[in-house]
Amino acid sequence: MKWTWLLFALAACTDVDERPANWGYLHAAVIVPSCATASCHSDEAAVAGVKLDDADTAYELLLSDRYVIAGDAASPLLQLLRANERDRMPPDAPLPLADIELVEAWITGGAPR
Amino acid sequence: MKWLVVLVIAWLAGTAHAYPHYQFSSDSNRCGMCHVAPTGGGPLTQWGREEFGETLARGGNGNFLHGAIELPDWFAVGGDLRFAALANDTGSPEGTELAAFPMQAELSLGVASGAWSTSVTVGLRGRIRSGAPTSPMSTASSVESATLTDYVISREHTIQWKSEEGGAYVRAGRFAAPHGLRLADHSTYVRRYLGYNLFEETYGIGGGWIGDSLEVHATAFVADPLQYAGREEVGGAAMVEWMPTDTIAVGASTRGGVTSEDVRVSAGAHGKLWFAPGKLLLQAQVDGVRQELRDVGGDRWQLVGYAGPVWIPMRGVYTGLAYQIFDEDVAVRAVTRQAADAWISVLPRAHVELVLSGRAQRLGPHERAYNTMLQVHYNL
Numbered sequence: 001m002k003w004t005w006l007l008f009a010l011a012a013c014t015d016v017d018e019r020p021a022n023w024g025y026l027h028a029a030v031i032v033p034s035c036a037t038a039s040c041h042s043d044e045a046a047v048a049g050v051k052l053d054d055a056d057t058a059y060e061l062l063l064s065d066r067y068v069i070a071g072d073a074a075s076p077l078l079q080l081l082r083a084n085e086r087d088r089m090p091p092d093a094p095l096p097l098a099d100i101e102l103v104e105a106w107i108t109g110g111a112p113r
Numbered sequence: 114m115k116w117l118v119v120l121v122i123a124w125l126a127g128t129a130h131a132y133p134h135y136q137f138s139s140d141s142n143r144c145g146m147c148h149v150a151p152t153g154g155g156p157l158t159q160w161g162r163e164e165f166g167e168t169l170a171r172g173g174n175g176n177f178l179h180g181a182i183e184l185p186d187w188f189a190v191g192g193d194l195r196f197a198a199l200a201n202d203t204g205s206p207e208g209t210e211l212a213a214f215p216m217q218a219e220l221s222l223g224v225a226s227g228a229w230s231t232s233v234t235v236g237l238r239g240r241i242r243s244g245a246p247t248s249p250m251s252t253a254s255s256v257e258s259a260t261l262t263d264y265v266i267s268r269e270h271t272i273q274w275k276s277e278e279g280g281a282y283v284r285a286g287r288f289a290a291p292h293g294l295r296l297a298d299h300s301t302y303v304r305r306y307l308g309y310n311l312f313e314e315t316y317g318i319g320g321g322w323i324g325d326s327l328e329v330h331a332t333a334f335v336a337d338p339l340q341y342a343g344r345e346e347v348g349g350a351a352m353v354e355w356m357p358t359d360t361i362a363v364g365a366s367t368r369g370g371v372t373s374e375d376v377r378v379s380a381g382a383h384g385k386l387w388f389a390p391g392k393l394l395l396q397a398q399v400d401g402v403r404q405e406l407r408d409v410g411g412d413r414w415q416l417v418g419y420a421g422p423v424w425i426p427m428r429g430v431y432t433g434l435a436y437q438i439f440d441e442d443v444a445v446r447a448v449t450r451q452a453a454d455a456w457i458s459v460l461p462r463a464h465v466e467l468v469l470s471g472r473a474q475r476l477g478p479h480e481r482a483y484n485t486m487l488q489v490h491y492n493l
Contacts, residue, residue, distance in 0.1 A: 016445075017445050018444075018445075019413075019442065019445065020410045024409030025406060028374040028375050028404075028406050028409065029404070029406065029411060029413070029441070029442075032344070033306060033441075037310055037311070038310065038311060038312035038313055039238065039311050039312060044263075053344075053345075055374065083203070083204055083206060084206075085206055086205075088203040088205045091201070091203070092300075092482070092484065093203060093450075093474050093476055093480075094204065094476055094482060095476065095480070096441075096447060096448045096449075096450065096476045096477030096479075096480060097478070097479045098445060098447035098477055099441075099477075
């Protein structure tokens with residue numbers, strides 16, 4: 001019965017993005033499936049020294065290594081996601097623009113924990 | 114150069130799963146006929162090796178080292194070497210990236226005694242700890258040096274009991290819980306976004322029953338405590354597949370997992386329809402996912418789908434098309450990902466495979482990505 005709600009959800013598909021721009025959501029819903037894969041930015045693979053699979057560790061790293069500069073829409077993380085004057089992340093396929101804009105909303109909102 | 118290496122990592126192959134078109138085009142309707150493992154992957158059985166040369170490839174001897182050495186019945190050894198060339202266009206300012214690289218190097222061993230067997234697959238993984246940081250302001254303090262062991266991973270290692278009369282089996286170890294179509298390509302959406310991406314095999318205990326027309330599998334798993342397994346997840350999976358005739362298979366799968374951040378449950382169905390006269394396979398899988406995020410809001414439904422034909426125009430030549438969809442949040446239209454795949458695989462002789470594949474992706478309404486890959490694959 002619960003799965004019938006999926007059909008209703010499909011029917012309710014909308015252009016309005018009401019997803020929360022908080023780190024907890026972004027990490028679980030965007031960063032983990034797209035960036036913290038086993039062969040990329042997992043704790044073990046740690047490509048370029050970047051480990052993103054743990055929410056706390058990832059948050060500290062992104063700010064301490066200044067991939068994210070709170071309030072700054074020119075943060076390197078956004079440049080990577082948008083491929084602005086540098087190569088794209090993720091390298092195999094870009095994130096949907098709506099996901100990038102959600103990351104931007106979090107950063108420009110002060111990148112709260 | 115850094116980016117090329119990253120691409121290599123992103124495209125590393127996984128062979129833990131099987132090829133549904135082999136299931137119908139050979140005389141083997143069950144994975145466990147050709148593989149030591151009851152659900153496919155890993156070393157081949159003697160039956161599988163003979164099918165390789167006599168049915169699947171255009172010719173040759175499918176036995177170990179082309180039959181130069183005869184192995185005892187209780188011992189199976191195999192392996193995969195794969196090289197690839199890739200053209201990747203994601204809209205980066207530097208344009209289409211080109212790369213050629215070793216893609217897979219794995220060795221598989223199997224030992225059997227009566228109903229008991231064990232199998233191990235060990236290979237190299239593309240791990241980079243010494244790459245330059247991607248932030249110009251990074252201190253790079255977290256970049257560590259790598260050792261040889263950092264590049265070695267055992268994707269699968271199991272011990273199993275399989276009834277010698279067929280039917281029941283039980284196994285324990287590191288393996289991918291059976292689910293859906295079990296496609297070989299880990300980058301297909303139904304693998305990548307359902308917990309079956311590269312190196313995401315889990316530790317578990319599984320069992321099931323494999324009959325002539327019905328197979329049932331159930332697995333309980335935990336995250337890999339020794340090697341990274343994708344998600345720090347505890348859960349279970351189950352799958353059933355029914356073959357009412359030799360040309361039709363329908364199935365259902367479910368998988369659930371709990372992490373410190375979320376609870377995720379998926380359920381779906383798959384089907385395979387084989388037109389023997391035209392050597393055409395139609396296959397499809399669709400799964401719905403419910404992800405509940407702890408304390409942060411944004412619980413969501415997801416939809417993942419795969420559908421497409423595989424045609425075998427002549428012995429040893431396989432070609433296919435596929436449409437894929439991944440709706441990462443069905444309530445938000447702008448995050449739907451779609452892909453169109455085309456590929457051709459040629460086995461000119463047993464042990465040798467050439468694959469040319471292409472994928473065009475539409476990621477939301479604005480983003481695009483185009484990938485073309487040529488693979489040269491040698492199976493030991």
